[in-house]
Amino acid sequence: MNFKGASILSVDQFERADLQQIFDVATEMEVYANHQKLTRVLEGAVLGNLFFEPSTRSRVSFGAAFNRLGGEVRDTTGFTFSSMAKGESIHDTSRVISGYVDCLVVRHPEEGAVQQFADATNIPVINGGDGPGEHPTQALLDLYTVAKEHGKNLDEIDGLSIAMIGDLKHGRTVHSLTKLLALFDNISFTFVAPDELRMPDGILERARSRDHNITETEDMIEGIKDVDVIYMTRIQEERFSAPEEFAKYRGKYSLNRATYEQHCRENTAIMHPLPRDSRPGANELDNDLNGHPKLAIFRQTDNGIPIRMALFAMVMDVADKVHDTARDAIWYRPESIDTN
């Protein structure tokens, strides 16, 4: 695809060659993401970071990625402090903000809403999550993490086995990741979910149409045996209309160290898009896994920076100029930020 000026709304936009291009640029970004060097290639550019749903990772990492390229960021959070609370339309909001900034990132609770933002402007718009729809940049950083965790090049992803576990109906990250993995060959998908929270048929159909191996089960232990990657997800409380409905599924799946060590292969990577629900009664990914060498969740969040830097550099057409303004970073930074 031609990235210059493009909006990134869905993983449906990508072919395998596009993924390779993004990952090549992301690899170039690692020295900046790892705080060894700094670049000012987007100096003077401004990002509008509009989040109408809660977020920690996406909002801050999109902003930090733009900052690491030398650009500045203007945020809005929630509807309450936006003029949407006074009835302003998506069209008007998008057009107004586009006069102030050079690129938009939007998270919105309604599927398709980010597309509406993009329809109302010619500046690049990046989908930071649209309701239960998609989260394309999360899928890119997830795939980048899978490749790095297993020391594989992108073309070696063929043949991967992955168990996705939890709320597969409402979880936009698993929708995007499944569609992205379906671009490869001979992927073994095991979808572990209660019947009511199964992966939507449209996403299953995408994987089936490309002859991947698909297993659906409600049994987590059956699902986690003999896979390269476990991808746990949170039961998406905010997508249920009644608290008693959500309560039926809360805590149904919980992976801890003992279960992992008893049932998984030694090289199975443990991933989760985060946030994990660490409240009693949920705990889909137990804290006793913290520090386990195969727990990839914080390497996964770290990978959000080079991936999002790469996308900004590509859609703003400066990917080949990033190193032109490079200097050594001179501030103090500990060698490791991990305490366990």
Ligand code: CP
């Ligand atoms: N993974 C993810 O999108 O996290 P946030 O909701 O914190 O952005």
